[in-house]
Amino acid sequence: MRRKNERLSLDGHSARPPAIAVTSDRAERALSQRGLQFTPLRRQILDMLIEAGRPLGAYDLLARQRERAGKPFAPTQIYRVLDVLQAAGLIHRLATQGTYVVCDHEHAAGETPVFLVCGACGSVAEAASTAVEQEVEAVAAASGFKPIHPVVEVEGRCAACRAGP
Amino acid sequence: MRRKNERLSLDGHSARPPAIAVTSDRAERALSQRGLQFTPLRRQILDMLIEAGRPLGAYDLLARQRERAGKPFAPTQIYRVLDVLQAAGLIHRLATQGTYVVCDHEHAAGETPVFLVCGACGSVAEAASTAVEQEVEAVAAASGFKPIHPVVEVEGRCAACRAGP
DNA sequence: ACGACGCACGTTATGTTATAACGTATCCAC
DNA sequence: GTGGATACGTTATAACATAACGTGCGTCGT
Numbered sequence: 001m002r003r004k005n006e007r008l009s010l011d012g013h014s015a016r017p018p019a020i021a022v023t024s025d026r027a028e029r030a031l032s033q034r035g036l037q038f039t040p041l042r043r044q045i046l047d048m049l050i051e052a053g054r055p056l057g058a059y060d061l062l063a064r065q066r067e068r069a070g071k072p073f074a075p076t077q078i079y080r081v082l083d084v085l086q087a088a089g090l091i092h093r094l095a096t097q098g099t100y101v102v103c104d105h106e107h108a109a110g111e112t113p114v115f116l117v118c119g120a121c122g123s124v125a126e127a128a129s130t131a132v133e134q135e136v137e138a139v140a141a142a143s144g145f146k147p148i149h150p151v152v153e154v155e156g157r158c159a160a161c162r163a164g165p
Numbered sequence: 166m167r168r169k170n171e172r173l174s175l176d177g178h179s180a181r182p183p184a185i186a187v188t189s190d191r192a193e194r195a196l197s198q199r200g201l202q203f204t205p206l207r208r209q210i211l212d213m214l215i216e217a218g219r220p221l222g223a224y225d226l227l228a229r230q231r232e233r234a235g236k237p238f239a240p241t242q243i244y245r246v247l248d249v250l251q252a253a254g255l256i257h258r259l260a261t262q263g264t265y266v267v268c269d270h271e272h273a274a275g276e277t278p279v280f281l282v283c284g285a286c287g288s289v290a291e292a293a294s295t296a297v298e299q300e301v302e303a304v305a306a307a308s309g310f311k312p313i314h315p316v317v318e319v320e321g322r323c324a325a326c327r328a329g330p
Numbered sequence: 331a332c333g334a335c336g337c338a339c340g341t342t343a344t345g346t347t348a349t350a351a352c353g354t355a356t357c358c359a360c
Numbered sequence: 361g362t363g364g365a366t367a368c369g370t371t372a373t374a375a376c377a378t379a380a381c382g383t384g385c386g387t388c389g390t
Contacts, residue, residue: 039367058347074370079348084367095260096316098347098376114301116310129304135296136279136319143290144324145281151261153316154301159309204338224375239341244377249338263347263376 026106030088044068045081046102049091055099055124058082094124096153101126112136112150118158125158191271195253209233210246211267214256220264220289223247259289261318266291277301277315283323290323 027046028038048064049056056064062078082100085091092103094115105128107113112133116125132152140147192211193203213229214221221229227243247265250256257268259280270293272278277298281290297317305312 036366041368072370075348076350076370077368080368095318114304116305116308116312118310119313125308125310127304127308129300131300132297132304135294135300136317139279139292139294139297140281140319140321143281143292144327145283145290145319145321146327147281147319147321148284149320151316151318151320152301153260154305154310154312155314155316156305156310156312162309162311200337202338206339222375223377237341240377241341241379242339245339 027088027090030090031084034088036084036088041077042081042084045078046085046090049100049102054122055094055097055101057097057099061100092126094153095151096155110134112152115153116158117153117155118161119155120157120161123158123160192250192253192255195255196249199253201249201253206242207246207249210243211250211255214265214267219287220259220262220266222262222264226265257291259318260316261320277317280318281323282318282320283326284320285322285326288323288325 024038024043027043031038031042044065045061048061048068058075058078061082062073062075065073065078082091082093086093086100089107090103091100092113092115093100094117096117101115101124103113103126105111105113105126107128110133111128111130114127114129114132116127118124133150136150136152137147189203189208192208196203196207209230210226213226213233223240223243226247227238227240230238230243247256247258251258251265254272255268256265257278257280258265259282261282266280266289268278268291270276270278270291272293275298276293276295279292279294279297281292283289298315301315301317302312
């Protein structure tokens with residue numbers, strides 16, 4: 001069990017300009033590959049997450065969508081969209097926070113997403129690591145467990161918050 | 166960044182006999198070290214988690230405690246106890262499920278707990294890995310992030326569920 | 331003695347996150 | 361034209377979590 005390489009692609013989801021790595025094209029492709037459509041509603045929710053540039057809660061999205069559309073929406077509708085986007089690999093759910101964030105990686109197989117959550121400023125950076133994947137696999141193998149969906153979220157302090165108060 | 170060793174201690178939290186590695190003594194010590202007490206209520210909640218042998222939700226514990234005591238309890242009370250037990254390292258919260266489970270390890274520093282959650286039967290096994298800790302540290306270091314509390318939870322299939330249907 | 335403090339617990343109310351269950355419309359294959 | 365899959369709408373409820381304030385009790389310093 002040696003690591004072969006270590007790809008680290010970091011992108012902040014802090015107050016920075018929304019680096020829209022999730023393009024409409026990518027979403028379109030990710031969905032149609034599964035026989036699903038990139039409908040207006042799905043586009044709107046995804047856009048909100050992209051524009052926010054940080055994780056949002058389902059009810060936050062719900063409120064924004066209500067404003068935006070000027071008509072009522074039910075939580076169910078939002079959750080359905082989130083489920084679809086997540087299944088298509090376009091967004092991730094942050095389990096420790098109950099929020100959702102765009103995925104700006106094309107995750108290769110064999111890479112586990114690692115979320116670095118700053119407890120001070122709330123920013124979230126996403127990385128992808130083959131080494132973490134491999135070590136988790138090793139731990140699981142030791143008990144005959146087959147990993148399907150690893151979740152790695154790290155609470156801590158981001159570089160910016162460690163520098164200044 | 167080489168791994169030094171790999172300690173894997175696995176224990177199932179499935180339907181098996183409750184291997185009570187969290188003794189009253191350990192709880193007593195863990196709490197009094199922090200100037201806290203192992204009160205009857207705290208003992209009862211911890212016992213429930215030990216006896217269950219699997220993760221329970223706060224409201225599940227609440228219902229059990231109401232039955233057990235024959236009097237009303239408020240969610241607040243349960244959450245307070247859970248907070249204390251968690252701070253003392255006696256239980257863990259599973260973020261992906263919103264449940265709580267006894268910790269049967271004495272976690273050494275430098276070890277990250279890894280939870281193996283079977284999506285079929287719901288059992289949860291806990292392991293501790295220095296290698297995972299180190300790789301997470303490496304990923305964080307690459308962006309100047311200081312890890313404080315890593316969360317690693319893996320959804321998958323346990324050995325038993327992979328064998329039989 | 332007594333006041334200040336910290337811990338533990340009680341109570342009421344509310345906030346937040348998520349799902350169940352059922353109905354309607356559309357498209358497309360057969 | 362019926363059956364299946366996808367998408368969306370609606371109502372209701374479940375599950376998880378915290379805020380805010382009050383009570384009792386022991387301990388410590390003066």
